[in-house]
Every structure is written in structure tokens, then in C-alpha cells.
Amino acid sequence: MLLPVTAGVDGSAESLAATAWAAREAARRDRPLHLVHALAWHPRNQDGDSTGAARRHLARRALRQAEERARAERPGVRFTDEQLEGPATAALLKAADRSGLLVLGSRGLSGFTGFLVGSVALGVVARAACPVVLVRADEEAADEHLPAGDGGASTDTGHRDVVLAVDLGEACDEVVEFAFEAARLRNARLRAVHAWHTAGPVGLGTGDIGLVRESRQGEEWLGVLKAALQVWRDKYPDVEVLETVVEDRPSSALVRAATGAGLLVVGHRVAERPVGPRTGPVTHAAIHHVGCPVAVVPHA
Incomplete structure (x- = not known):
């Protein structure tokens, strides 16, 4: 069923x-x-x-x-x-x-x-x-589509990008798969975005990229992002993927990245806390401050 x-x-x-x-x-x-x-x-x-x-x-x-x-x-x-x-x-x-x-x-x-x-x-x-x-x-339906040649709204043009927020600390399959499938259904480009910041003396994060010279950290993160998504590129060969890494707070980077998008996909870890379920800061920023539809995908 x-x-x-x-x-x-x-x-x-x-x-x-x-x-x-x-x-x-x-x-x-x-x-x-x-x-x-x-x-x-x-x-x-x-x-x-x-x-x-x-x-x-x-x-x-x-x-x-x-x-x-x-x-x-x-x-x-x-x-x-x-x-x-x-x-x-x-x-x-x-x-x-x-x-x-x-x-x-x-x-x-x-x-x-x-x-x-x-x-x-x-x-x-x-x-x-x-x-x-x-x-x-x-x-409206036209908001999912790119503008017409004269700049007006249209439902006959291609779909706007699907934007995926990727946390390389926990790149969850459920979230990534939802975004790839949404892009496939729309014949839209998938733009995967990861935000990073210069690490301090502790908490260097995935792959200890903080040990790399600051000028090269963006390149290193981009390589990690591409590697993390390669299996999904292979599974969805018809989906055009653009990986982007930015040095910024994740919530700020995501709000900017979603400008002009047709759909934003973010993950949400489902966990009971003493004060009850809450959304994380990135999901919170997305659902309050992004103009396009926002898909919140739960994961364990």
C-alpha cells in the first residue's frame, strides 16, 4: 500500500x-x-x-x-x-x-x-x-519554476534548485535520499551545501581538517562532501549535483543558499529531551527564515 x-x-x-x-x-x-x-x-x-x-x-x-x-x-x-x-x-x-x-x-x-x-x-x-x-x-506553482525569458512567472520553465543542507558530522541517508529523490522527480539540480568554520584548538571535527592550513580547509571540506555524496550520485545518475562549501555559521549559510530555491531539505534528529522534542538551530533557522518550502526529514 x-x-x-x-x-x-x-x-x-x-x-x-x-x-x-x-x-x-x-x-x-x-x-x-x-x-x-x-x-x-x-x-x-x-x-x-x-x-x-x-x-x-x-x-x-x-x-x-x-x-x-x-x-x-x-x-x-x-x-x-x-x-x-x-x-x-x-x-x-x-x-x-x-x-x-x-x-x-x-x-x-x-x-x-x-x-x-x-x-x-x-x-x-x-x-x-x-x-x-x-x-x-x-x-504558488510558478514559484517552483525558474522565471520565463521576460522575467515573469511561469510553470513551463524548468524547476528551481533543490537545496540540501549537509552536516558532514552526521550525513544521514534518509535526508540525502529525500533530497535526491525530490530533485529527480522535478528534473531539478540538487545543490548540496555544507558550512564550515576554522577550528579551534579542540573539536577539530570530521577528518581533523582543522589541522590543514586555513587557506586549504575549504578545498578539503569540498573533497569530503563530494566523497560523501558519490554513492548517491551513482544511485541517481540523472540528477545534476552541485556541491558547495562555505565558511560561515550553518544557519546563516543555509538561509542564503535557499534564496531562489524551489525546496530546501534539512534533517532533524528525533530524540526525547528532558524538556521535550525540539528542533536544532539549523532547522529552526530554516523553518523560520527561509522563503521557499522547507522539508524537514527525521532521522535517528
């Missing part, structure tokens, strides 16, 4: 953009699309009968709107829908357990720093068992 591409639906512009993106992705992957509405997406006080009926009516309307958006985006996609009871985060995590990919909407960028992604999306990203893609409210 093929696991579906699932979209979280709540009637907002963000969730409709996520539904449209999920419909395109389901068509690319030849998977069904599953639409999920959590009845307690916005928690309220204890429900009486009339309030419960109103919530179910609103849920049904949100699902109908999402179905119409999905049909308009990809008329041939197969889809189902579902209403799940309970807190939104728990409901979406339950849906993620039965999905190959979960797509959620997020608020768009603003001139302010801070939390631009809601607590529900953050909680799901931190704990989901499947990859989660966050999509901005203003995302």
Missing part, C-alpha cells in the same frame, strides 16, 4: 497553499492525497452540543475548500479526507504515522524576527515520524 501525501487543513490561506503544494507532490510521486482536519486545531472551551455541531460544520467546509483547491491544482489526483478529534498537534502526529509525507502551512515572512511558524507546526516538525514540508501562504 502506497502511503499518501497528507495535508493539514484548517481553512486558512496557509493550509490552502499547503494543499495545492501537496496535490502537486502527490501527482509527482503518484501517491494519493489525504486531507486531514483536526477538530481542535484552535482549542476552545468545553464544547456543548451546538458548539460541537458548529465545529464539525466548519471542519467540513474547510475540507471542501481544500478539495476544490486540490482538484483545481491537479484534477487527476486521487484524494480522501478525514476529521480527527483531539489537540491539533496530536492529531497531525497521528496522521503523520500513516503518511509518506505531511504538508503544513505556515505564516509568511515579515520584517520582524521571531516565531513565524505556529506552535502546532513546530510541535509536529519536532516529533513527526515522516518528513514534514512547511509551505508559506503565498506559495
